Amino acid sequence: MSNPAKVLFFSYADRRYDLFAIPYVYFALRSNPDSLVEICLQDYDSFQVRYARALAILEEAYPGRFLIRQSELARKQPRIVPNVVRFVEAPQLKARYIYIGDIDLLVFEDVCEVHEELIARHALAFSNILRLQFAMSEKPRLSGLHFCEYDRYYPLPSIQDLDLAVENDEYVLYECMRRKGLMVPMDFQQRPECGLHMSLSRDPLGRTTGSAGGHYSRENAHGWGGRHYYGEFLKQIREPGFARLYPHLDLEFRLLLLAAEGLATGKSHSLHRAATSFLLDKRLIVTERAFSAKEIYDRRHDAIVSGDMEAAESIGITLCMVWPNRLDVWFKQAWLWMQMGKVEFAVEALSHIADMQGGVAFLQSGDFIKVHGNAIADSGRTGHELLRRLSA
Structure with a gap:
């Protein structure tokens, strides 16, 4: 592992995120042949036991090109902010460049080529951006994806005064570079991710905030991104090398990978219905012990007649959770959401119908799409895709 290399990918994973360690190594090395990968872990002993076979397969594929080890900082300073570790623990491997990034990023591009070009074109000391929302604050931040010449980053300056x-990890990184007398201009804002960011803190499509934080919102949410890498993603996960590794990856990661495949193949609606049918424990969501579809339909009808559209909406959502593969359930909910002016949700319901067997013919047989065609078209990409499918 002492042979010269172009770039060293360096990251850290605590116990919650170490399911990404093996995939991170695989995809980074698959797309960057002149590179090395080093990952520090919070609990290497447990990891080694759980992933013994995967590590053996990875070593066969990329002998001597990666190191997964115990983090010394995590052992000595157990209270350290997890995201800080990657920026302040020195790696054991070395290359011309260091690329410090997120462990949950699947890399599908030649990172060195991308960032060397940015550094040369913009005369940068390193490739990263200043977070504009923090640039004028007392604690400015760089982003968490950092590409730099190895000898410019290490050894680190003294940061003993920082707790x-x-x-915040991005502030610590900023201080490291500032204390070395190196910084990027504020107007440089190019931050290529070079892959698919499968963040546990994000909804894959950016429909809502993720489940990791303490705040839920449908506003200003971020997805996994990487749409332009979908083709390469699908190609690489179908290759024999990854097929050998796949059965030995963490089950949760394989589920996340399936979600990403759903994005790349346009099958997210189908996966939603399958997950609702077979993975979701409805006892934890539906409070009533038993009911028939007719009973719920009647209750929904009564709510609409009385003008309580919010109650009708809630009842309809229950129907969609209990019977996610019924065309009539989704159509009634689409009608209701359209009446309430919630066109985006109506389009989602209609997209579920179009995705189901006989759904396109069902929608084409009535005038609902024709009547609401303009609203559907104005709703965005999903609406345009729905109209395209129905006109084919």
Whole structure:
């Protein structure tokens, strides 16, 4: 592992995120032949037991090109902010460049080529951006994807005055570079991710905020991105090398990978219905012990007649959860959402119908789409795709 290399991918994973470690190594090396990968873990001993076979397969595919080890900082400073570790623990491997990034990023591009070009074109000391929302604050931040010449980053400057159990990781990175006398201009804002960011803190499509934080919102949510890498993603997960590795990956990661495949193949609606049917424990969501579809339909009808559209909406959502593969359930909910002016949700319901057997013919047989065609078209990409499918 002492042979010269162009770039060293360096990251850290605590116990919650170490399911990404093996895939991170595989995809980074698959797309960057002149590179090395080093990952520090919070609990290497447990990881080694759980992924013994995967590590053996990975070593066969990429002998001597990666190192997964125990983080010394995580052992000595257990209260350290997890995201800080990657920026302040020195790697054991070395290359011309260091690329410090997120462990949940699947890399599908030649990172060195992308960032060397940016550094040369913009005369940068390193490739990263200043977070504009923090640029004028007392604690500015760089982003968490950092590409730099190895010898410019290490050895680190003294940061003994920073409380690493409290400080934000991107501020710590900013301070490291500032204290070395290196910085990027504020107007440089190009931050290529070079892959698919399968963040546990995000909804894959950016429909809502993710489940990791303490705040839920449908506004300003971020998805996994990487749409332009979908083709390469589908190609690489179908290759024999990854097929050998796949059965030995964490089950949760394989589920996340399936979600990403759903995005790349346009099958997210189908996966939603399958997950609702077979993975979701409805006892934890539906409070009533038993009911018939007719009983719920009647209750919904009464709510609509009385003008309580919110109650009718809630009842309809229950129907969609209990019977996710019924055309009539989704159509009634689409009608209701359209009446309430919730066109985006109506389009989602209609897209579920179009995705089901006989659904396109069902929608084509009535005038609902014709009547609401303009609203559907104005709703965005999903609406345009729905209209395209129905006109084919």
